[in-house]
Amino acid sequence: MFNYKQYKRGYFMPPVECNDWVKKEYVDKAPIWCSVDLRDGNQALIEPMSLAEKLEFYKMLIKVGFKEIEIGFPAASETEYEFCRTLIENNMIPEDVTIQVLTQARPHIIKKTFEAVKGAPRAIIHVYNSTSLAQREQVFAKSKEEIKKIAIEGAKLLKELAEADGGNYLFEYSPESFTGTEPEYALEVCNAVIDQWQPTKDKKCIINLPVTVEMSLPHVYASQVEYMCKNMHNRENVIVSLHPHNDRGTGVADSELGLLAGADRIEGTLFGNGERTGNVDVITLAMNMYSHGVDPKLDLSDMPELAQTYEKLTQMTISDRHPYCGKLVFAAFSGSHQDAISKGMHYRIDHNPDLWTVPYLPINPEDVGRTYDSDVIRINSQSGKGGVAYVLERNFGMLIPKAMREDLGYAVKDVSDNAHKELAPEEVLEIFEKRYKKYTPNFKITEVHFKQEDGIQTAVTIEENGQSLTVNAAGKGRLDAVSNALAKHFNKPCNITVYEEHALKSGSGASAIAYVGIEGDDGKGYFGIGIDHDIIRASIDAVESAMNRSLDK
Ligand SMILES: CC(=O)SCCNC(=O)CCNC(=O)[C@H](O)C(C)(C)COP(=O)(O)OP(=O)(O)OC[C@H]1O[C@@H](n2cnc3c(N)ncnc32)[C@H](O)[C@@H]1OP(=O)(O)O
Numbered sequence: 001m002f003n004y005k006q007y008k009r010g011y012f013m014p015p016v017e018c019n020d021w022v023k024k025e026y027v028d029k030a031p032i033w034c035s036v037d038l039r040d041g042n043q044a045l046i047e048p049m050s051l052a053e054k055l056e057f058y059k060m061l062i063k064v065g066f067k068e069i070e071i072g073f074p075a076a077s078e079t080e081y082e083f084c085r086t087l088i089e090n091n092m093i094p095e096d097v098t099i100q101v102l103t104q105a106r107p108h109i110i111k112k113t114f115e116a117v118k119g120a121p122r123a124i125i126h127v128y129n130s131t132s133l134a135q136r137e138q139v140f141a142k143s144k145e146e147i148k149k150i151a152i153e154g155a156k157l158l159k160e161l162a163e164a165d166g167g168n169y170l171f172e173y174s175p176e177s178f179t180g181t182e183p184e185y186a187l188e189v190c191n192a193v194i195d196q197w198q199p200t201k202d203k204k205c206i207i208n209l210p211v212t213v214e215m216s217l218p219h220v221y222a223s224q225v226e227y228m229c230k231n232m233h234n235r236e237n238v239i240v241s242l243h244p245h246n247d248r249g250t251g252v253a254d255s256e257l258g259l260l261a262g263a264d265r266i267e268g269t270l271f272g273n274g275e276r277t278g279n280v281d282v283i284t285l286a287m288n289m290y291s292h293g294v295d296p297k298l299d300l301s302d303m304p305e306l307a308q309t310y311e312k313l314t315q316m317t318i319s320d321r322h323p324y325c326g327k328l329v330f331a332a333f334s335g336s337h338q339d340a341i342s343k344g345m346h347y348r349i350d351h352n353p354d355l356w357t358v359p360y361l362p363i364n365p366e367d368v369g370r371t372y373d374s375d376v377i378r379i380n381s382q383s384g385k386g387g388v389a390y391v392l393e394r395n396f397g398m399l400i401p402k403a404m405r406e407d408l409g410y411a412v413k414d415v416s417d418n419a420h421k422e423l424a425p426e427e428v429l430e431i432f433e434k435r436y437k438k439y440t441p442n443f444k445i446t447e448v449h450f451k452q453e454d455g456i457q458t459a460v461t462i463e464e465n466g467q468s469l470t471v472n473a474a475g476k477g478r479l480d481a482v483s484n485a486l487a488k489h490f491n492k493p494c495n496i497t498v499y500e501e502h503a504l505k506s507g508s509g510a511s512a513i514a515y516v517g518i519e520g521d522d523g524k525g526y527f528g529i530g531i532d533h534d535i536i537r538a539s540i541d542a543v544e545s546a547m548n549r550s551l552d553k
């Protein structure tokens with residue numbers, strides 16, 4: 001039954017008000033990033049990655065710039081164990097990278113974990129036990145003291161084994177299910193662990209406050225984190241880490257507010273893969289910082305490659321709307337957005353190309369390996385004249401006159417609407433050319449001669465209904481003379497209201513384009529274009545098309 005009465009809030013507010021984080025406005029420096037793709041992400045896959053797949057993912061994480069990588073749960077399976085050994089025995093851990101391994105606070109699992117990391121140049125041993133009220137009561141059936149004892153015993157064993165092994169280890173403790181734990185109690189357990197480890201400036205420890213299951217608004221978590229940070233023993237020698245999941249869809253907000261509340265480190269995954277609704281998406285978090293002008297200290301410049309490799313190795317699918325990396329996240333189909341983006345692009349170039357200010361696009365798509373041409377302005381029946389003009393300019397170097405854009409915009413929209421489909425730039429060009437170039441259903445100009453005498457005199461040969469006729473007229477310029485000839489012949493106005501021309505990009509097979517608009521006897525504008533090496537020829541072709549269009553009515 002769909003019955004909200006069976007639920008109640010399962011979190012606990014700190015015993016004192018903790019809201020200093022509210023005064024901070026944005027995350028002004030990158031946290032220490034720890035990727036948990038190969039552990040939390042991996043344990044949530046339908047088919048966990050093979051050794052070869054984990055290796056490929058690991059290399060990608062290094063390329064992105066992670067300096068701390070939780071490579072697995074070595075006591076969990078042979079593959080996990082072997083992966084850890086492979087990295088160590090093949091010297092695959094760069095000097096500036098530390099691997100991290102996870103273990104339950106159970107002696108035989110901790111011991112197996114130490115066996116797995118033996119010989120590692122550096123490693124973080126991450127031990128956890130669950131502390132929430134629900135798990136104390138239902139899973140462990142243990143008192144607060146007994147649960148704290150599990151944590152203390154685990155912490156002690158880590159210290160003993162590390163000393164015996166002589167390896168270069170840092171320790172991390174997670175009060176798993178922190179968000180369902182009374183903050184005073186979580187603090188008591190964490191402080192007991194810190195007291196065991198006695199971290200120093202040179203040998204800090206990590207206390208990780210997981211949002212194992214997200215159960216509150218993000219500001220509640222921020223208050224809990226602030227409470228922990230303010231009351232933690234030996235705080236200066238403790239790295240406070242966050243490990244948000246995304247059950248309520250606010251893992252990113254938890255992380256950002258948690259950082260404002262004093263945390264130093266984030267554990268998360270690329271594209272947010274992880275248990276249930278996932279771990280916090282490191283890419284979104286990092287790009288959020290980037291879009292505020294803060295260096296995220298991760299290199300996400302080749303997002304399409306990252307996305308492709310991620311999808312291949314995890315068999316997961318990135319949504320088209322996934323922040324910063326989905327296929328459609330930079331696409332604008334709707335007319336008003338396209339218009340603003342197109343104007344914003346020009347404004348930026350004219351004013352300050354070093355600053356990104358384009359409306360509707362939080363970041364420059366090119367920064368993450370996307371292109372303006374195929375990713376940004378895309379044409380369908382929601383599009384407008386600004387977007388259509390932008391597509392022709394960007395892709396084919398055509399600078400459509402302002403007065404012509406509306407007519408063109410509606411023509412393109414109609415095609416898309418009728419076909420119920422998006423139009424590729426080439427299809428937009430095809431519609432444009434079909435409508436305006438060499439449009440001659442009513443007549444053709446087959447020959448034109450000019451003579452300079454009292455202005456310009458012209459003789460225009462018109463082929464109409466299978467017959468040819470030469471019309472003489474005069475004008476101030478050559479195009480004026482031709483339009484006068486057409487007006488005279490058809491006994492209709494052919495006043496040129498728009499005339500623009502420009503060279504076309506090299507390689508397009510033609511050197512110039514002319515755009516002509518005329519006002520018909522109904523007061524409406526009719527348009528044509530001409531493309532030719534000879535700009536006069538191009539202009540005559542354009543007026544020919546425009547007049548033909550006006551005769552259609
Ligand atoms: C929130 C997280 O994502 S935490 C990480 C979770 N990831 C995984 O569990 C993946 C890897 N895990 C595994 O492969 C297995 O669970 C193993 C190998 C670690 C352990 O396997 P097993 O001992 O066979 O089973 P299991 O995990 O069910 O053990 C449950 C027992 O451990 C206890 N336990 C569970 N977690 C912990 C812990 N962190 N610390 C101490 N005891 C724990 C349980 O209370 C239970 O005790 P009981 O036997 O007295 O009832």
Ligand SMILES: CC(C)C(=O)C(=O)O
Binds near residue numbers: 102
């Ligand atoms: C082990 C801990 C950090 C964890 O994965 C979680 O709580 O989600």
